[in-house]
Amino acid sequence: MNASAKFQSLNLATVTSLLRTKAFGRRLHLLDTTSSTNSEAMTLGQEGAEHGTVVIAEQQTAGRGRLGRHWFSPGGANLYCSVIVRKAPTEHRLSEWLSWLPLVSAVAAARAVQVVTNLLPSLKWPNDIVVGHRKLGGLLCETGKSAAQGPFVVIGIGLNVNMDRDEFPSDFRDSATSLAAEVRHPVDRTVLLVSLLGELETHVDSLLQRQGSECINAYSPLCATLGRHVRVNLTDGQHLEGLADSIAADGSLQIIPNDSAARLVRIRAGDVLHLR
Numbered sequence: 001m002n003a004s005a006k007f008q009s010l011n012l013a014t015v016t017s018l019l020r021t022k023a024f025g026r027r028l029h030l031l032d033t034t035s036s037t038n039s040e041a042m043t044l045g046q047e048g049a050e051h052g053t054v055v056i057a058e059q060q061t062a063g064r065g066r067l068g069r070h071w072f073s074p075g076g077a078n079l080y081c082s083v084i085v086r087k088a089p090t091e092h093r094l095s096e097w098l099s100w101l102p103l104v105s106a107v108a109a110a111r112a113v114q115v116v117t118n119l120l121p122s123l124k125w126p127n128d129i130v131v132g133h134r135k136l137g138g139l140l141c142e143t144g145k146s147a148a149q150g151p152f153v154v155i156g157i158g159l160n161v162n163m164d165r166d167e168f169p170s171d172f173r174d175s176a177t178s179l180a181a182e183v184r185h186p187v188d189r190t191v192l193l194v195s196l197l198g199e200l201e202t203h204v205d206s207l208l209q210r211q212g213s214e215c216i217n218a219y220s221p222l223c224a225t226l227g228r229h230v231r232v233n234l235t236d237g238q239h240l241e242g243l244a245d246s247i248a249a250d251g252s253l254q255i256i257p258n259d260s261a262a263r264l265v266r267i268r269a270g271d272v273l274h275l276r
Contacts, residue, residue, distance in 0.1 A: 009076065010056060010189055018194045023052030024083055024201040031055065033075070035062040038142055038156035041082035045144045045152045051086035054197065063158060077163050078178070079137075079189055082156040083200060086149065089208055097207060098153070099251040099268075100215045102127045102141040104207050105155050107218055108199040109137060113159070115199070116192050117183050122224035125244070125253045125272055129159070130224060133274070134177035136160055155204075157196065162186050212249030220247050225272055230255065233271040240265065241275070 012030045019025050027050060034040050037055045039062075044053055059075030089097045106127035113121050113129070113136070124130050129137040137159035145151045160178035168176045179187045207215070220226060225244045232240045232255065242257040245264060253267040 008186075008189070010058065010193065014190055015056075015193060018190065019197060020194075021052070021197055021201045023050075024197045024204075025052065025054045027053040029053070029055045031057040033057060033059045033061060036060055036156075037063075037080050037082040038140060038154050041084055041154045041156070042142060042144050045084045045149075045154060046146045048146050048148045049084050050149075051084065051152075052201070053084040054081055056081045056193065074163070074167070077167075078161045079157070079159040079193060079196070081193065081196070082154050083197070085153045085155060085204060086151075087205070087208060088151070088153075096212060096250055098141075098143070100207060100210075100212070101153060101155070101204070102139050103219050103251050104203050104210075104215060105139050105141070105157070105200060107222060108203040109139065109157055109159065109196060110222055111203075112192065112195040112199045113179065115195050117179055117187060119179070119182055121222075123219070123222045124274070125223055125225040125247075126251070131177055131182050133175070135175055136177055136179070136182075155200070157200075159192070159196075161189050161192065212251075215251065216247050216249070219251075223247065225253065225274065229275045231273045231275055232267050233273070234267070235269050240267070240270075244272075 010030060012028060034057045037057050041055045057080050060080050088094060103126055106123050106129060110121045110123060110129055113119055119131060121129050121131050121136055127139040128135055140156040142154045162180045163178040165173055165181050228244050230244045240257060242255040244253060245256050246254045248254050248266055254264045255267060257265055
């Protein structure tokens with residue numbers, strides 16, 4: 001892989017000039033290094049940062065994913081960004097909106113990857129972005145509150161862009177991939193970031209009007225988990241094995257357990273493993 005293309009730095013002026021969004025990225029913080037873009041965005045949100053504020057970092061020293069996992073975040077090669085979202089629906093739809101936000105954001109990320117690279121990534125429930133059986137990226141949504149501006153959500157996204165597979169830690173090499181590893185050439189991170197912010201804004205804005213059934217129609221065709229036999233490690237330490245049947249109206253995963261021919265069990269949080 002060409003080293004100069006692989007480690008080409010993100011440039012604030014170039015990103016800003018290419019953006020076609022109304023809000024996402026119009027306030028843009030580009031950092032060389034931070035502990036976590038989500039932590040940085042959370043602080044900005046608590047201080048009253050406006051809707052659509054974006055934090056990007058070349059490197060994270062304490063990046064994190066779902067369920068408290070560490071997110072491997074070397075410098076100069078990948079995309080780490082977090083977006084502050086303040087637009088939310090009325091109270092009676094808030095719970096459903098919060099459930100769907102990470103899933104719809106994953107759809108947006110997959111769409112941005114497709115537009116820029118022509119790859120067709122899929123989604124491992126709830127919001128891992130995968131190519132085949134290898135993880136390409138993931139999302140972490142966190143909620144916060146500011147005294148002046150009220151509640152907000154931070155959407156954090158990490159995408160492996162210009163890493164060779166042998167650069168991943170040894171315990172990730174069989175399960176992780178990057179865009180460059182898949183398309184066999186470096187990918188312009190600036191173009192990818194601009195596409196990502198555009199897709200995110202479109203999908204997050206449309207979620208305000210969408211019903212659960214519409215979200216299911218957008219998410220399900222991309223979900224590689226559906227139709228697979230899975231093992232779900234639940235947050236209480238229990239586990240469940242069965243067939244991933246469908247997505248419910250609130251975005252939860254519906255499973256037919258191995259010990260049942262009909263009963264559907266809804267999984268709202270957990271770590272899903274695809275069984276081969």
